[in-house]
Amino acid sequence: MSPKTKSQTQEGTVLRVSRGECLVETSLGPMRCKIRSKLRKELVYSTSGSRAPRVQRVQPTQTRSPVSVGDRVRIRQLGPDNGVIEEILRDDDETWGLLRQAPESKQAHVLAANVDQAVIVLAASQPIPDFILLDRYLVIAEYHSLPTVLVLNKIDQGLSAEIAEEFANYERIGYSVLRMSAQSGNGVASLREQLQGKRSVFTGVSGVGKSTLINYLAADSALPTGALGVKGEGRHITTSSETIALDENTHVMDTPGLRKLTSWSILPEDLPHLFPELRERMGQCRFRDCAHVDEPGCAVRLALNGGSIAPRRYSSYVLFYRELTAQNLTPWEHA
Numbered sequence: 001m002s003p004k005t006k007s008q009t010q011e012g013t014v015l016r017v018s019r020g021e022c023l024v025e026t027s028l029g030p031m032r033c034k035i036r037s038k039l040r041k042e043l044v045y046s047t048s049g050s051r052a053p054r055v056q057r058v059q060p061t062q063t064r065s066p067v068s069v070g071d072r073v074r075i076r077q078l079g080p081d082n083g084v085i086e087e088i089l090r091d092d093d094e095t096w097g098l099l100r101q102a103p104e105s106k107q108a109h110v111l112a113a114n115v116d117q118a119v120i121v122l123a124a125s126q127p128i129p130d131f132i133l134l135d136r137y138l139v140i141a142e143y144h145s146l147p148t149v150l151v152l153n154k155i156d157q158g159l160s161a162e163i164a165e166e167f168a169n170y171e172r173i174g175y176s177v178l179r180m181s182a183q184s185g186n187g188v189a190s191l192r193e194q195l196q197g198k199r200s201v202f203t204g205v206s207g208v209g210k211s212t213l214i215n216y217l218a219a220d221s222a223l224p225t226g227a228l229g230v231k232g233e234g235r236h237i238t239t240s241s242e243t244i245a246l247d248e249n250t251h252v253m254d255t256p257g258l259r260k261l262t263s264w265s266i267l268p269e270d271l272p273h274l275f276p277e278l279r280e281r282m283g284q285c286r287f288r289d290c291a292h293v294d295e296p297g298c299a300v301r302l303a304l305n306g307g308s309i310a311p312r313r314y315s316s317y318v319l320f321y322r323e324l325t326a327q328n329l330t331p332w333e334h335a
């Protein structure tokens with residue numbers, strides 16, 4: 001080891017997180033880094049009694065990385081291009097990105113840190129859009145005040161009137177929906193415009209075309225992509241999270257498709273504020289503590305009955321409300 005590189009401390013940004021190793025961009029170039037074992041801790045939550053789970057104890061874990069793509073970290077340099085991540089430099093005021101839940105544990109894992117927006121990708125028909133999962137994404141993004149862009153990919157596969165109407169409703173309540181085909185490149189220009197000058201995390205279930213879209217956007221990117229599994233579900237082609245620069249100021253992060261999604265910290269009474277079409281009716285119900293489920297004089301139910309709130313979105317609200325008020329919090333699960 002040369003004296004120049006001996007035990008130097010560097011700050012950097014995590015570019016890639018794969019099993020057991022990260023790639024960290026520093027002023028001295030990219031460095032391959034292991035994660036200090038002390039950082040591999042699992043937070044164990046208590047779910048009994050109180051509504052909001054509390055951290056009960058901390059135990060070591062080997063299953064998930066505590067470091068997320070986009071995190072600022074401090075590393076100890078071991079060689080010219082490698083080191084150890086010693087510390088995660090997270091500021092709670094920064095945009096944290098989306099939370100995901102490891103299916104095998106109750107460990108919260110940040111999907112990406114320090115992002116300006118989430119690009120939620122869905123396919124027109126294969127895999128068939130899961131709108132309840134989309135609503136979970138949107139609620140979590142609203143909770144973190146993270147702007148979202150909905151991408152309806154694979155329009156070359158055709159679009160049923162029913163699915164087209166679902167997306168039209170998301171536009172009516174204020175979300176932007178971009179329709180495109182990563183295969184032909186049709187419509188991708190509008191996404192490129194939306195990404196310009198920002199850091200965006202791409203998310204969505206496996207097989208919707210996240211990596212294919214990023215490969216199309218970044219001429220020199222060759223992320224692995226793959227066909228759908230035999231039963232029509234994705235096979236999780238992407239297994240690591242990765243940052244790709246489209247230009248100096250524009251970065252996109254590819255992430256593995258996810259099945260389960262949760263956010264521990266949302267309180268049931270916050271939930272109406274995380275649905276734009278409910279939020280605009282807050283304060284109009286007869287009862288101030290109206291849960292908008294079955295109370296008389298409820299402005300939300302009045303709008304629902306009058307056709308100005310979509311029944312499917314409302315059913316997501318009721319489903320999530322019940323999950324969040326249940327004593328035993330179950331992970332938000334992708335059916």
Ligand SMILES: Nc1nc2c(ncn2[C@@H]2O[C@H](COP(=O)(O)OP(=O)(O)OP(=O)(O)O)[C@@H](O)[C@H]2O)c(=O)[nH]1
Nearest residue numbers: 182183207208209210211212225226236237238257
């Ligand atoms: N017909 C059509 N196929 C597409 C389009 N975009 C992607 N695909 C195909 O869909 C399959 C899945 O694409 P990927 O880019 O690997 O999907 P992904 O979302 O990255 O999946 P994971 O990495 O598993 O999360 C591949 O076979 C792609 O060629 C599209 O616009 N039209």
Ligand SMILES: [Mg+2]
Nearest residue numbers: 210211237238
């Ligand atoms: Mg992928």
Ligand SMILES: [Zn+2]
Nearest residue numbers: 285290292298
């Ligand atoms: Zn109400």
